[in-house]
Amino acid sequence: MKLDGLLKPLSEGRRFFLVSYLPTCAGLLYLLLLVWAGAWGWLDHAMSFAAAWRTITGLGVGEVVAIVVAVTVVALMVQPFQLAMMRVLEGAWPKWLGAGLGLRIQRCRKERLVAAAELPQGVEKLPDDTVQKAGAAGDELRRRFPLPDHLLRPTALGNVLAAMEDSAGRAYGLDAVAAWPRLYPVLGEQVKAIVDDRRDALDAAARLAVTMMITTVAAAVLLGWQGWWLLLALAPLVVSIVAFRGTVQAALAYSEAVHVAFDLHRFDMLTALRTKLPENTKTERQTNERWCDLWRQGVPLSTDFVYVTDKKEP
Numbered sequence: 001m002k003l004d005g006l007l008k009p010l011s012e013g014r015r016f017f018l019v020s021y022l023p024t025c026a027g028l029l030y031l032l033l034l035v036w037a038g039a040w041g042w043l044d045h046a047m048s049f050a051a052a053w054r055t056i057t058g059l060g061v062g063e064v065v066a067i068v069v070a071v072t073v074v075a076l077m078v079q080p081f082q083l084a085m086m087r088v089l090e091g092a093w094p095k096w097l098g099a100g101l102g103l104r105i106q107r108c109r110k111e112r113l114v115a116a117a118e119l120p121q122g123v124e125k126l127p128d129d130t131v132q133k134a135g136a137a138g139d140e141l142r143r144r145f146p147l148p149d150h151l152l153r154p155t156a157l158g159n160v161l162a163a164m165e166d167s168a169g170r171a172y173g174l175d176a177v178a179a180w181p182r183l184y185p186v187l188g189e190q191v192k193a194i195v196d197d198r199r200d201a202l203d204a205a206a207r208l209a210v211t212m213m214i215t216t217v218a219a220a221v222l223l224g225w226q227g228w229w230l231l232l233a234l235a236p237l238v239v240s241i242v243a244f245r246g247t248v249q250a251a252l253a254y255s256e257a258v259h260v261a262f263d264l265h266r267f268d269m270l271t272a273l274r275t276k277l278p279e280n281t282k283t284e285r286q287t288n289e290r291w292c293d294l295w296r297q298g299v300p301l302s303t304d305f306v307y308v309t310d311k312k313e314p
Contacts, residue, residue: 019079
C-alpha cells in the first residue's frame with residue numbers, strides 16, 4: 001500500500017468531519033436537548049432544562065455510542081445532497097419562491113456599484129480619494145457580480161460564484177467551468193491545499209446554514225405548544241443567517257484561490273495535454289479557446305494540431 005493511498009482517506013475524513021458531521025451533530029444535539037427538556041410537540045408537557053441535564057448526566061456509554069452512530073449515519077445520508085444545498089443557497093429556485101425579487105435586489109446592488117465605479121467626465125484633475133473609491137467599487141463589482149447581466153443570480157453567494165466562473169481564466173481564453181476539472185489535477189501542492197481549504201470552508205458554512213434552517217423548523221414544531229419557549233427556535237435561525245453571510249465571505253476567498261490557480265498553473269495543464277506552450281498572449285488565447293471548444297461543445301481539434309512528444313519515450 002502506498003503512502004498517498006493512506007493520506008487520501010485522512011484528508012477526505014477531515015472534510016467529512018468539517019462539512020458534514022459537525023453541522024449535523026450540532027442540529028441533532030440541539031433538538032435532542034429540547035426533547036430531553038420536555039419539548040414534545042403537541043403533547044402537554046412542562047419544559048425543564050434541569051430534566052434535560054439529569055438525562056445527559058445519566059447517559060451510559062452505550063447510549064452515547066448510539067447517539068454518535070446515529071449522527072454519523074444521518075451525516076452520511078445527507079452528504080450526497082451537498083451540491084443541491086449549494087444550488088439552493090445560490091438561488092436556484094423558481095420565481096414564485098422569491099427568485100424574481102432576489103434578482104431585482106441583486107441587479108440594483110450591481111447598478112449601484114457600476115455607478116460608483118464610474119469616474120466623473122469632463123474633469124481634468126480628480127482628487128485621489130475619488131479615484132481610489134472608484135477603483136475599490138470596480139474591484140468589488142468584479143469580485144461580487146458576473147459581467148453579463150443574464151448570469152445574475154438571486155443571492156449574493158450565487159453572484160460571487162457566478163463572477164468566479166465568468167472571470168477566472170477569461171484573460172487567457174479559458175472557460176473556467178470547462179477547464180477547471182483539467183486544471184485541478186495538475187495544481188501544485190501548496191495551491192491545491194489552499195483551494196481545498198477554502199472550498200471546505202465554503203461547503204461547511206453552506207451546510208451549517210441549511211442544517212440550522214432545518215433545525216429551526218423542527219424546533220418550532222417541538223416548541224409550538226410551549227408558549228414563550230418557542231423563542232428558543234430563534235437560536236438556530238440566527239446561526240443559519242450568520243452562516244449564510246459567512247458563505248459569501250468564504251466564496252470570495254475561494255474565488256481568489258481559483259483565480260490564482262489559473263494564473264500559476266495554466267501552463268502545467270497545457271503541458272499535461274501535450275500542447276506546445278504559447279510564446280505570446282494571442283497564441284495562448286487561440287490555443288486555450290480550441291481546447292475549451294472541445295471540452296464545452298465537443299468541437300474536435302483541427303487535424304493539423306501538433307502535439308509535443310517527449311523524445312526520451314520509446
